[in-house]
Amino acid sequence: MRGAFPARKKTMDFDMLGLAPRLVNILKEQGITDPTPIQTQAIPHAMNGRDVMGLAQTGTGKTAAFGLPMIDALLKAGVKPNAKTARGLILAPTRELAKQIADNLTAYTKGSHLKVALVVGGAGIASQIKRLQNGVDLLVATPGRLIDLLDRRAIRLDETIYLVLDEADQMLDMGFIHALRRIAPLLATPRQTMMFSATMPKLMAELADAFLHDPVRVQVNPPGQAVAKISQSLHYVAQAAKSDLLVELLDKHRDELALVFGRTKHGCEKLYKFLESKGFGAASIHGNKSQGQRERAIEAFKSGKIRVLVATDVAARGIDVDELELVVNYDLPYDAEDYVHRIGRTGRAGRKGMAVTFVSGRDIYKLQFIERFTKTKIKRGTLPTAGEVEERRIEGLLERIREVLNRGNLSSRVTDRLLEEGFNSTDIASAVIEMLAGPEVAPEKEKPAPSKPTVRSQPDLTPVGNIRPPARGMLWVRLNVGRETGITPRDIMSLLEEGLGLPRRTVGLIDILPGESFAQVPKQFLDILRTGPREIDTNSGPIVVSLVPYNAKGQSGEDEGKPKFTKKTKREK
Numbered sequence: 001m002r003g004a005f006p007a008r009k010k011t012m013d014f015d016m017l018g019l020a021p022r023l024v025n026i027l028k029e030q031g032i033t034d035p036t037p038i039q040t041q042a043i044p045h046a047m048n049g050r051d052v053m054g055l056a057q058t059g060t061g062k063t064a065a066f067g068l069p070m071i072d073a074l075l076k077a078g079v080k081p082n083a084k085t086a087r088g089l090i091l092a093p094t095r096e097l098a099k100q101i102a103d104n105l106t107a108y109t110k111g112s113h114l115k116v117a118l119v120v121g122g123a124g125i126a127s128q129i130k131r132l133q134n135g136v137d138l139l140v141a142t143p144g145r146l147i148d149l150l151d152r153r154a155i156r157l158d159e160t161i162y163l164v165l166d167e168a169d170q171m172l173d174m175g176f177i178h179a180l181r182r183i184a185p186l187l188a189t190p191r192q193t194m195m196f197s198a199t200m201p202k203l204m205a206e207l208a209d210a211f212l213h214d215p216v217r218v219q220v221n222p223p224g225q226a227v228a229k230i231s232q233s234l235h236y237v238a239q240a241a242k243s244d245l246l247v248e249l250l251d252k253h254r255d256e257l258a259l260v261f262g263r264t265k266h267g268c269e270k271l272y273k274f275l276e277s278k279g280f281g282a283a284s285i286h287g288n289k290s291q292g293q294r295e296r297a298i299e300a301f302k303s304g305k306i307r308v309l310v311a312t313d314v315a316a317r318g319i320d321v322d323e324l325e326l327v328v329n330y331d332l333p334y335d336a337e338d339y340v341h342r343i344g345r346t347g348r349a350g351r352k353g354m355a356v357t358f359v360s361g362r363d364i365y366k367l368q369f370i371e372r373f374t375k376t377k378i379k380r381g382t383l384p385t386a387g388e389v390e391e392r393r394i395e396g397l398l399e400r401i402r403e404v405l406n407r408g409n410l411s412s413r414v415t416d417r418l419l420e421e422g423f424n425s426t427d428i429a430s431a432v433i434e435m436l437a438g439p440e441v442a443p444e445k446e447k448p449a450p451s452k453p454t455v456r457s458q459p460d461l462t463p464v465g466n467i468r469p470p471a472r473g474m475l476w477v478r479l480n481v482g483r484e485t486g487i488t489p490r491d492i493m494s495l496l497e498e499g500l501g502l503p504r505r506t507v508g509l510i511d512i513l514p515g516e517s518f519a520q521v522p523k524q525f526l527d528i529l530r531t532g533p534r535e536i537d538t539n540s541g542p543i544v545v546s547l548v549p550y551n552a553k554g555q556s557g558e559d560e561g562k563p564k565f566t567k568k569t570k571r572e573k
Contacts, residue, residue: 013033013034013035014027014032014033014035014068017035017039017040017043017044017047018043018044018047018072019043019047019068019069019072020072020075020076022075022112023068023071023072023075023108026107026108026110026111027108029110030107032064035061035064036060036061036064036065037060037220038054038056038060038061038062038065038218038220039061039064039065039068041218041219041220042054042065042066042194042218043065043068043069045216045218046065046066046069046070046192046194047069047072047073049192050192050214050215050216051192051193051194051212051213051214051215051216052066052194052195052215052216052218053194053195053208053212053215053216053217053218054066054194054195054196054197054217054218054219055196055197055198055199055200055217055218055219055220056196056198056218056219056220060220062166062196063100063101063104063105063166064104064108065196066090066164066166066194066196067090067101067104067105067108067138068108070088070138070162070164071105071108071109071112071114071138073162074087074088074114074137074138075112075114080113080135081115081134081135081136081137081159082135082159083133083134083135084132084133084135084153084154084155084156085135085136085155085156085157085158085159085160086117086132086135086136086137086138086139086155086157086159086160087136087137087138087159087160087161087162088137088138088139088160088161088162088163088164089138089139089141089146089157089160089162089163089164089187090105090138090139090140090141090164090166091141091142091143091146091163091164091165091166091171091180091183092140092141092142092166092167092171093142093143093166093167093170093171093173093174093176094142094170094174095120095121095122095142095291095294096294096295096298096319097166097167098118098120098140098141098142099118099120099140099295100319100320101140101166102116102117102118102140105138105140109137109138114137114138115135115136115137115138116136116137116138116139116140117131117132117136117138117139117140118140118141119131119132119139119140119141119142119145119146119149120141120142120145120291121142121144121145121148121291122290122291123291125145125148125149125152128145128149128154129149129152129154132149132154132155139155139160143171143176143179143180143183144176144179144488144490146179146183147179147182147183150183150186156186157183157186157187157188158186158187158188159188160186160187160188160191161188161190161191161192162191162192162193162194163184163187163191163192163193163194163211164193164194164195164196165180165193165194165195165196165211166196167196167197167198168195168196168197168204168207168208169197169198169199169200169204169337170341172203172204172207173335173337173504173505174490174493174504175488175489175490175492175493175504175510176490177203177207178489180207180211184210184211190213193211193212193213193215195207195208195211195212195215198337198340198341198344199337199340230343230344230346230352230353230354230355231352231353231354231355231379232343232354232355232357232376232378232379233354233355233356233357233378233379233380233381234356234357234358234359234367234378234379234380234381235356235357235358235359235380235381236359236360236380237358237359237360238360239360239361242330242358242360243271243274245358246260246271246275246328246330246358247275247278247280249328249356250275250280250308250328253325253326254280254307255307256307256325256326257301257304257307257308257309257321257323257324257325257326258307258308258309258324258325258326258327258328259308259309259311259319259321259324259326259327259328259345259346260275260308260309260310260311260327260328260330261310261311261312261313261327261328261329261330261331261333261342262286262310262311262312262330262331263312263331263332263333263334264312264331264498265286265287265288265312265498267331268284268285268286268310268311268312269284269286269288269310271284271310271330272284272308272310275308275310280307280308281305281306281307281308282306282307282308282309282310283297283300283301283306283308283309283310284297284309284310284311285297285298285309285310285311285312286311286312287312287494297309298319301319301321302321304323310330313333313338313341313342319345321345324345324346324353325346325352325353325354326346326353326354326355326356327342327343327345327346327353327354327355327356328355328356328357328358329342329343329355329356329357329358330358331358331363332357332358332359332363332366332367332370333366334366334497334503334504334505335503335504335505336366336369336370336372336373336374337373339370339373339374340373340374342355343355356381357378415428470508470520471508471509471520473522473523474508474520474521474522474523475520475521475522475523475525475526475547475548476518476519476520476547476548477496477518477519477520477521477529477545477546477547477548478516478517478518478545478546478547478548479492479495479516479517479518479519479543479544479545480516480543480544480546481516481517481543482512482513482514482515482516482517483512483513483514483515484514484515487512487517488512489510489512492507492510492512492517492519493507493510495536495538495543495545496519496521496545498536499534499536499537499543499545500525500528500534500536500545501528502521502525502528506521506522506525507519507520507521508520508521508522518548526547529545529546529547532546533545533546533547534546
């Protein structure tokens with residue numbers, strides 16, 4: 001790293017980083033006096049106009065690391081933006097993270113002439129277009145909504161001299177690479193670019209090479225390494241016992257905020273309702289929730305109105321709660337990098353945090369990969385057995401009943417009527433106890449292991465149409481929805497992940513046509529579709545995924561590995 005700065009000293013403050021006194025005072029008013037390690041390392045380089053590649057976990061103060069130098073430069077320049085332009089652009093992978101960034105930047109620019117705007121999906125585009133008419137100094141956006149605004153000519157980027165890609169690795173995971181490649185050429189040159197990521201996969205390095213010019217690399221935690229202040233433990237539990245054990249764990253931490261990660265939207269919703277029935281103030285956020293519902297749930301969580309938030313990985317991006325002390329991996333993520341992002345939600349702002357992981361069934365293989373990736377042996381913890389949990393649950397229920405009985409003055413009207421109807425006292429008491437106990441969460445069934453073929457190891461891939469063979473080690477699958485429905489690469493990856501269990505990182509090339517879509521998936525997932533097409537339920541109806549037969553002889557050419565479709569005549573269209 002060129003021009004690296006010395007390790008942070010105890011006396012380091014924002015004055016020493018070269019920021020304008022006005023900015024330093026604003027930070028002091030907000031109780032921010034000591035820069036974090038990533039801020040100490042990144043801000044001086046950014047102030048000197050250098051491109052920055054920052055590697056740091058979530059919750060380490062990245063927003064201030066890139067936001068303060070931009071604000072400082074814009075304040076000194078004193079140039080107002082022209083109509084429909086933005087001086088600085090910050091791209092984030094999710095609405096929640098974008099809103100969090102915009103809120104922080106708005107706080108940093110308090111009392112100045114600088115204007116900050118937020119444009120994300122899930123909100124009315126008309127009001128966002130109006131907000132951009134007179135130009136803004138700092139524009140925070142998700143890639144998809146920014147593309148929409150560019151297509152409507154509501155914003156132009158030829159005067160954008162600052163670009164920030166926050167959580168760039170997640171943008172790649174969510175299929176935004178094509179959007180980034182489209183946006184980049186529209187920006188002003190020269191420009192200053194800063195990119196921040198928690199991990200550094202190969203594709204991330206390639207993206208950095210394409211977007212950054214002679215960057216300074218600053219790093220707080222080694223890529224893939226879990227945050228040191230987080231206490232990690234795991235517990236081997238049967239799938240059927242997870243919900244009761246979660247209740248036991250949360251009971252021990254009722255005064256703390258807890259973020260619980262599930263794997264699917266349906267599973268998260270069911271788990272949230274179960275926790276609510278057990279007396280926990282809980283909410284859920286996932287892809288089926290509207291933007292308003294997600295924002296209200298996060299706000300209630302931040303304010304302490306609810307203590308437990310159940311979320312999928314995508315929905316949880318951007319949740320920044322300093323007081324969050326407990327993260328529970330109810331379901332293990334498909335990707336090891338997602339594990340790092342999950343547990344990074346706790347242990348923020350120098351605080352200690354705790355991450356608890358449940359492991360069941362074949363998840364043991366995911367665990368091994370996570371430990372290799374993070375270079376950490378996660379401590380095996382001890383939780384009570386399902387029988388012990390049930391016994392404690394019964395004892396708690398008995399105690400509640402005893403309290404009611406000891407108070408006396410019990411009304412007999414309901415009991416008398418039920419006795420008249422022929423029910424005996426034991427039946428009545430059992431029914432009441434069942435009602436008090438609350439509904440249980442039925443355990444989600446483990447997906448059965450793929451059955452091994454009895455006749456041959458490869459299916460009969462009879463050539464259909466003029467389809468080129470997929471890339472080595474990959475298969476083509478077809479989805480019966482296309483561009484006409486508004487489907488995106490991100491949607492396709494989510495569908496394959498939630499509907500078929502394919503980790504989104506394993507999905508290769510995606511080709512979206514007007515009436516259908518195609519995606520490449522690894523051959524090891526062949527058994528999922530061997531028996532025939534699979535239906536994936538969505539809010540808009542079922543989507544059919546089927547295997548695409550290909551010409552076994554193959555064809556050479558630059559586009560090898562991609563289906564070749566014959567052009568339709570005007571009449572066919």
